[in-house]
Amino acid sequence: MTWNPSRPPFNGRLVVVGGQCSKVGKTALVVDLIRAFPGLAWTAVKVTPHAGSGCPVNGPGCRCGAEEHAFAIRHERDEAGGADMSRFLAAGARRAMWVETKAGSVEGALSTLASELAQAEAIVIESNAIVEFWHPDLLLMILDPGRPDSKQSAREALDLAHAFVFRFAGNCLVEPAVGGIVTKAEFCSAFGAAASTRHASPCATNDWRTSSYWVGRGSGERF
Numbered sequence: 129m130t131w132n133p134s135r136p137p138f139n140g141r142l143v144v145v146g147g148q149c150s151k152v153g154k155t156a157l158v159v160d161l162i163r164a165f166p167g168l169a170w171t172a173v174k175v176t177p178h179a180g181s182g183c184p185v186n187g188p189g190c191r192c193g194a195e196e197h198a199f200a201i202r203h204e205r206d207e208a209g210g211a212d213m214s215r216f217l218a219a220g221a222r223r224a225m226w227v228e229t230k231a232g233s234v235e236g237a238l239s240t241l242a243s244e245l246a247q248a249e250a251i252v253i254e255s256n257a258i259v260e261f262w263h264p265d266l267l268l269m270i271l272d273p274g275r276p277d278s279k280q281s282a283r284e285a286l287d288l289a290h291a292f293v294f295r296f297a298g299n300c301l302v303e304p305a306v307g308g309i310v311t312k313a314e315f316c317s318a319f320g321a322a323a324s325t326r327h328a329s330p331c332a333t334n335d336w337r338t339s340s341y342w343v344g345r346g347s348g349e350r351f
């Protein structure tokens with residue numbers, strides 16, 4: 129399967145943060161991005177499959193059918209809460225939302241989510257699945273070379289990634305790839321995905337809104 133996402137139906141700039149697997153640091157990178165570019169009025173969104181049994185709207189007691197209650201969008205307003213969306217607010221996001229979907233129901237949530245994002249200027253979405261449908265201005269994929277596991281959706285997203293991010297101990301936004309510049313092809317082949325030749329060592333420096341977000345160290349690549 130090859131994903132062929134289209135431009136999202138809103139005008140704000142869209143950054144998507146995906147990850148090779150769960151607990152690889154997607155939320156932390158979103159927090160770092162919000163902090164790194166405080167001049168942007170961020171709207172931060174986390175998209176996840178509904179983790180509990182049953183319904184994302186009413187919980188396990190709901191007797192809805194498979195087509196009903198396909199998703200829930202919750203606005204977070206408490207930056208002192210413990211949830212990831214609170215961390216987005218505490219980092220400086222103007223708005224934070226959590227989109228929970230039934231399995232395979234991301235597409236069904238898109239039109240509602242798009243209306244929520246209609247006025248947003250800078251949007252960051254934590255999700256692998258969203259890039260099947262919406263082509264972001266920037267897709268950052270977090271990889272952990274020490275972990276062989278990867279989600280199918282992550283493998284699909286790899287080929288769309290503008291840059292890979294390797295997280296290490298500490299809270300730095302990005303680090304040079306292992307051993308210097310690692311090509312996207314090297315990591316794509318490691319995950320069995322189609323290879324391409326972009327460099328994959330991201331170093332966030334300037335405000336990407338002014339089109340000066342550089343990837344790579346030394347032989348940086350502008351996108």
Ligand SMILES: [Zn+2]
Pocket residue numbers: 183184185186187190191192196197
């Ligand atoms: Zn329900």
